[in-house]
Structure formats: C-alpha cells, structure tokens
Amino acid sequence: MSRRSKRNRSGNVKRSINIALLAIYLLLSGSLLFLIFRHNILAFRHLNILATVLVLLSAIVALLLIVYKKAEKFTIFFLVLTVLTSSVSLFALHQFVGLTNHINATSNYSEYSMSVVVLKDSEINNVTQLESVTGPTETDNDNIQKLIADIKKTQSKDLAVEQSASYLAAYKSLISGDAKAIVLNSVFENIIEAEYPDYASKIKKIYTKKLTKDVAAPKVSKNQSFNIYISGIDTYGPISSVSRSDVNILMTVNRDTKKILLTTTPRDSYVPIADGGNNQKDKLTHAGIYGVDSSIHTLENLYGVDINYYVRLNFTSFLKLIDLLGGVDVYNDQEFDAHTNNGKHYSVGTLHLDSKDALGFVRERYSLADGDRDRGRNQQKVIVAILQKLTSTEALKNYDSIIKGLQDSIQTNMPLETMMNLVNAQLESGGTYKINSQDLKGTGRMDLPSYAMPESNLYMMEISDSSLESVKAAINDVLEGK
Numbered sequence: 001m002s003r004r005s006k007r008n009r010s011g012n013v014k015r016s017i018n019i020a021l022l023a024i025y026l027l028l029s030g031s032l033l034f035l036i037f038r039h040n041i042l043a044f045r046h047l048n049i050l051a052t053v054l055v056l057l058s059a060i061v062a063l064l065l066i067v068y069k070k071a072e073k074f075t076i077f078f079l080v081l082t083v084l085t086s087s088v089s090l091f092a093l094h095q096f097v098g099l100t101n102h103i104n105a106t107s108n109y110s111e112y113s114m115s116v117v118v119l120k121d122s123e124i125n126n127v128t129q130l131e132s133v134t135g136p137t138e139t140d141n142d143n144i145q146k147l148i149a150d151i152k153k154t155q156s157k158d159l160a161v162e163q164s165a166s167y168l169a170a171y172k173s174l175i176s177g178d179a180k181a182i183v184l185n186s187v188f189e190n191i192i193e194a195e196y197p198d199y200a201s202k203i204k205k206i207y208t209k210k211l212t213k214d215v216a217a218p219k220v221s222k223n224q225s226f227n228i229y230i231s232g233i234d235t236y237g238p239i240s241s242v243s244r245s246d247v248n249i250l251m252t253v254n255r256d257t258k259k260i261l262l263t264t265t266p267r268d269s270y271v272p273i274a275d276g277g278n279n280q281k282d283k284l285t286h287a288g289i290y291g292v293d294s295s296i297h298t299l300e301n302l303y304g305v306d307i308n309y310y311v312r313l314n315f316t317s318f319l320k321l322i323d324l325l326g327g328v329d330v331y332n333d334q335e336f337d338a339h340t341n342n343g344k345h346y347s348v349g350t351l352h353l354d355s356k357d358a359l360g361f362v363r364e365r366y367s368l369a370d371g372d373r374d375r376g377r378n379q380q381k382v383i384v385a386i387l388q389k390l391t392s393t394e395a396l397k398n399y400d401s402i403i404k405g406l407q408d409s410i411q412t413n414m415p416l417e418t419m420m421n422l423v424n425a426q427l428e429s430g431g432t433y434k435i436n437s438q439d440l441k442g443t444g445r446m447d448l449p450s451y452a453m454p455e456s457n458l459y460m461m462e463i464s465d466s467s468l469e470s471v472k473a474a475i476n477d478v479l480e481g482k
Contacts, residue, residue: 021079106240135183245288264376
C-alpha cells in the first residue's frame with residue numbers, strides 16, 4: 001500500500017471520528033439547551049442566549065473543519081473537549097432537575113394510615129372476629145368511616161363504631177379492658193406516645209388502610225414579595241407523611257428591598273386550628289395532624305396574610321447534611337445543658353456543630369430562659385447556617401451525597417421554574433439580603449382545653465395581643481416594601 005493510500009485511509013478514519021464526535025456533541029448540547037430553556041436556567045444577563053450562541057459556533061467551526069478537511073487532529077481534540085464539557089454539564093443539570101422534581105413529587109398530597117388495633121396478647125387476629133371498634137367519631141369521623149367502608153368492602157364485615165373522646169381516650173379504654181379493639185389514625189400515634197412511650201409494644205395492628213390527603217396548589221406570587229411556610233417535622237416515615245409540626249417559621253421575602261423576615265410561631269401557641277381542627281383552639285403543633293394545609297390556613301388566619309408556598313423539613317434527616325457539609329457555625333447567646341443530647345454543655349459564643357450536636361441544639365427548650373421561643377430562635381440559626389453552607393463552594397465536595405440527603409429530607413410545592421426565576425432575579429440584580437427575625441410571644445398556661453386531646457392538661461402559650469399586632473405589622477412592612 002502506498003503512502004498516499006495510507007494517508008487517505010488515515011484521513012478518512014479521522015474524518016469519520018470527527019463526524020461521530022460532532023453528532024454526539026449536537027445530541028448532548030441539544031439536550032442541555034432544552035433543559036436550560038425549559039426550566040429558565042441561566043436566564044439572567046442573557047447567559048442562556050450566550051450559551052446557545054457558543055454551542056452553535058462550536059458546532060459550525062467543527063463542521064467547517066470536517067468539510068474542508070482542515071486540522072483533523074485539532075478537530076478531534078476540540079470535539080472531545082466539547083463532548084466532555086457537554087456531558088458533565090448535562091449530568092449536573094439532570095441531577096439538579098431530578099432533585100427539584102423529587103422534592104416536588106409528593107407536594108400535592110400527604111400520606112397517613114388508619115388501623116384497627118388490639119392488645120398485643122389478644123386472641124383476636126382478624127377484623128372478622130369483631131363486632132365493633134372504638135374511636136373518636138366526633139373529631140375524625142371522615143377517616144374512620146373510610147376505614148369502616150374499606151373493611152366492609154374487602155372483608156365483608158360491617159363494624160359498629162363506639163364513640164370515644166379522642167384517640168388517646170380510645171387507647172386508654174383498650175389497655176383498661178373496656179374496649180376489645182380501637183381505631184387508630186397513624187397521625188395521632190405521637191400524641192399517644194407522649195403519654196405512653198411504650199404503647200407500640202403493647203398493641204398489634206390487625207388491619208391497616210393507607211390513605212392520602214390532597215394538598216392545595218401553591219398560590220403563585222406575581223409580586224416581588226411573598227410568604228413561605230417552613231415546617232419542621234420529626235417523623236420516621238417518608239417526608240410526605242402527615243405529622244405534627246414542631247417548627248413553624250413564616251419566611252417573608254421582598255425581592256425589591258432585599259429583605260427577609262423570619263417569624264417563628266411557637267409550637268405551643270394557642271390558636272384556632274383550621275380545616276380538620278374545625279377552628280377550635282389548640283396548640284399550633286396539632287394543626288399538622290390534619291395535614292400541611294391546616295397549618296398553612298391556621299397561620300394565614302392568625303396573621304392575615306396569604307402563604308404562597310411551603311417547605312417541609314424532616315429535621316432528623318435534614319440535620320444529617322451538616323456532617324456532609326463539614327459542620328456549621330452558629331452563635332449561641334445563652335449557656336445551657338441539653339437534656340436532648342445527654343446533658344451536653346453549650347457555652348456562649350460561636351459554636352461549631354456536627355449533626356448530633358445540632359439536633360440537640362434545636363430540640364432543647366427546658367434549659368433555655370425563654371423556653372420554646374428560645375428554641376425557635378436556635379432553629380432559625382441552624383437553618384440559616386445550613387442554607388449558607390449549601391450555597392458555598394465547599395458543598396460541591398459532597399455534591400452527590402447532599403443531593404440524596406436533600407431528596408429524603410425536604411418537600412416543597414414551589415415549582416422549579418419559580419425557584420429559577422428567584423435565582424435569576426437575584427443573580428441579575430446582585431446584592432445581599434438583609435435577614436431579620438422575630439417571634440410571637442405569650443404566657444404559658446396549663447388550664448386551656450385541647451381539641452385534639454380534651455382529657456389532657458397540656459402546656460399552651462396564650463398569645464399576647466400586643467405581640468401579635470407587632471408581629472403582623474412587621475410582616476406587612478416587609479411585604480409592602482417599607
């Protein structure tokens with residue numbers, strides 16, 4: 001074979017490689033641009049347009065080099081570089097879009113279950129052995145009837161329901177022997193556990209029906225100001241599980257003035273509970289047992305504002321991110337020993353916290369001068385510290401693990417496009433937000449009735465009228481740009 005033939009063959013091989021690489025590059029870059037424009041990514045200072053122009057120019061240059069058989073080795077190098085760049089960018093973007101889709105996936109519903117429960121050592125193992133069950137039909141009749149209807153449909157058994165004041169009262173009648181079987185809503189198990197820590201070991205569930213509850217669509221804000229409800233739950237189930245809300249923070253944002261106001265409403269605040277609470281007064285944390293909508297509507301009624309979006313955090317799994325971030329730094333303004341962390345001492349000053357110490361820090365209230373209000377302030381500090389770490393370059397070291405952790409611990413109804421619009425607006429305008437915080441104040445009492453637990457004497461915080469008016473005024477000032 002002549003040298004000329006060898007050169008021709010070598011040139012043809014290189015040309016084929018370049019054509020293949022160009023085809024791969026066009027496919028990857030096309031997918032990348034689709035995601036960018038679909039989700040409004042880089043939609044500030046015309047960066048999305050510039051990215052498109054750069055992709056097209058690269059493709060045109062490579063095509064001309066291939067057509068005119070120029071700089072074939074350089075073309076291979078150039079196309080390999082563009083393919084690698086497009087691949088990495090597309091992978092990262094897919095990860096980001098996947099994360100947001102995951103945390104949005106269950107935002108329109110909540111999950112819980114209804115069960116028929118008997119004592120652990122009971123000879124009853126099937127609902128067909130029963131004639132009746134005990135449950136609070138006055139406060140949770142809809143869910144109880146769904147369970148009874150399902151049993152009738154699947155087991156051909158029509159059970160009567162004997163009235164009890166609450167699920168806690170039903171459980172008491174079960175362990176006293178006054179009832180053979182009770183109905184139990186999974187949402188209320190934490191309430192029973194608070195008085196009977198070993199209750200789970202004394203019962204068995206002989207029939208369970210999983211249920212879902214619709215959550216209202218977000219009130220998409222068209223203004224520069226909006227409210228986000230941040231709910232901190234502590235459940236061992238999925239993030240979509242209905243649960244009491246131990247952390248209740250209203251984040252008021254004004255993009256024009258670049259102000260953020262964090263308003264903490266203590267979990268024990270005595271307020272009319274919306275929706276399933278029938279506007280009867282109870283502690284705020286109990287609103288969560290009727291679904292996130294109930295918590296949102298309760299706070300909307302309390303403060304006289306619309307809440308546009310919500311974010312639910314499973315605090316236990318969310319705080320695990322702290323270790324992946326290398327810990328967080330918070331300023332502690334009072335010395336205390338945490339009962340929630342084996343009596344660990346937290347000194348005054350800037351503290352570097354790992355996940356275990358952070359969890360103890362946000363859960364403690366009994367050793368704090370202002371009890372639950374101080375706990376709310378500490379929760380704010382840790383949330384802000386985590387958010388600051390998540391937006392730093394340091395977070396890139398454990399990108400994959402952080403993404404997975406966020407998927408398991410966060411749920412929100414804010415659409416990805418809305419998130420990106422907020423990010424783009426911030427990047428376009430620049431500057432930093434001024435973050436202030438406040439908390440609702442009141443007086444602790446033990447003699448106020450609970451709608452969810454009428455037979456129990458619970459600690460409640462009777463809200464101060466002057467504090468409520470002051471908090472409402474501050475929220476409205478931020479919304480109105482004052």
